[in-house]
Amino acid sequence: MTLHFGLEEYDRAADFVRARTEQQGISLSERRPIGLILGSGLNPLAEAIEEAVAIPFEEIPHFSTSTAPGHEGRLIVGQLAGKTVAAMQGRIHLYEGYSAEEITFPIRVMQRLGVETLILTNAAGGLNSSFRAGDFMLIEDHLNFVGMAGHNPLMGPNMDAFGTRFPSMTHAYPRFLRKAALESARELEVTLRQGVYAFLAGPNFETPAEVRYLRQVGADAVGMSTVPEALVAVHAGMKVLGISTITNVAIDQLDAESETSHEEVLETGRIVVPQLTALLMAILERI
Numbered sequence: 083m084t085l086h087f088g089l090e091e092y093d094r095a096a097d098f099v100r101a102r103t104e105q106q107g108i109s110l111s112e113r114r115p116i117g118l119i120l121g122s123g124l125n126p127l128a129e130a131i132e133e134a135v136a137i138p139f140e141e142i143p144h145f146s147t148s149t150a151p152g153h154e155g156r157l158i159v160g161q162l163a164g165k166t167v168a169a170m171q172g173r174i175h176l177y178e179g180y181s182a183e184e185i186t187f188p189i190r191v192m193q194r195l196g197v198e199t200l201i202l203t204n205a206a207g208g209l210n211s212s213f214r215a216g217d218f219m220l221i222e223d224h225l226n227f228v229g230m231a232g233h234n235p236l237m238g239p240n241m242d243a244f245g246t247r248f249p250s251m252t253h254a255y256p257r258f259l260r261k262a263a264l265e266s267a268r269e270l271e272v273t274l275r276q277g278v279y280a281f282l283a284g285p286n287f288e289t290p291a292e293v294r295y296l297r298q299v300g301a302d303a304v305g306m307s308t309v310p311e312a313l314v315a316v317h318a319g320m321k322v323l324g325i326s327t328i329t330n331v332a333i334d335q336l337d338a339e340s341e342t343s344h345e346e347v348l349e350t351g352r353i354v355v356p357q358l359t360a361l362l363m364a365i366l367e368r369i
């Protein structure tokens with residue numbers, strides 16, 4: 083397997099971001115930014131970031147552009163809840179036709195920028211029968227169906243500069259971050275459910291048979307992102323926190339009257355933005 087990116091490419095992108103933010107008076111070398119990725123419908127969350135420098139993905143060397151609706155495609159560096167954050171306003175997915183290496187390029191750039199903690203958000207379909215649209219789910223663990231099928235961003239020659247050949251995923255979502263999220267949710271009286279996130283490639287939503295299967299093998303929510311980013315982040319020594327917005331309840335009946343739509347996903351995402359913003363800010367204050 084040929085890798086297209088070496089340390090040089092990651093560093094070139096990181097140097098570009100560092101220089102651009104320094105022009106605006108933000109020195110990333112002096113702070114440890116927290117990485118943040120905003121999922122479908124969660125773009126407006128970036129508006130809460132203060133003293134922000136917004137860099138379109140297409141201007142950053144080797145970044146892919148985000149083509150999915152509801153994904154702005156900008157890297158926003160600024161202050162949120164008193165912390166410096168580097169936020170991807172919109173993400174890049176496997177279903178857009180990019181490789182696993184391309185969609186996770188920004189994660190390693192974040193590592194070069196000094197990011198040690200990465201917060202991943204996404205929109206997901208609810209599988210657990212107690213979940214409702216608009217709920218939040220703390221990702222405790224994941225099922226990497228795409229990885230099982232042989233598409234993993236860590237395949238190919240190992241990049242020793244980032245991490246080890248066989249990274250452990252036992253503590254992919256470490257307890258201290260999950261605890262901080264649960265305590266923040268309790269403080270705000272926001273319901274934060276917990277569960278296992280199943281990663282499928284998409285772009286189609288699941289069939290009713292797939293929904294029943296996923297539930298049986300222990301998944302609580304299903305989506306088309308997050309896991310590749312988590313793998314690359316953990317490999318690179320970063321601590322990961324994942325929060326899913328349950329934008330819709332996955333449909334498990336053949337003759338159901340309704341069907342899942344992207345509009346529904348975006349609309350629920352939009353509605354919960356204020357709550358999720360408050361939750362993320364409370365978490366940032368704690369960590």
Ligand code: HPA
Pocket residue numbers: 205206207208287288304305306329330331332342347
């Ligand atoms: N399935 C997969 N991905 C999703 C869903 C879903 O039901 N909702 C939001 N992202």
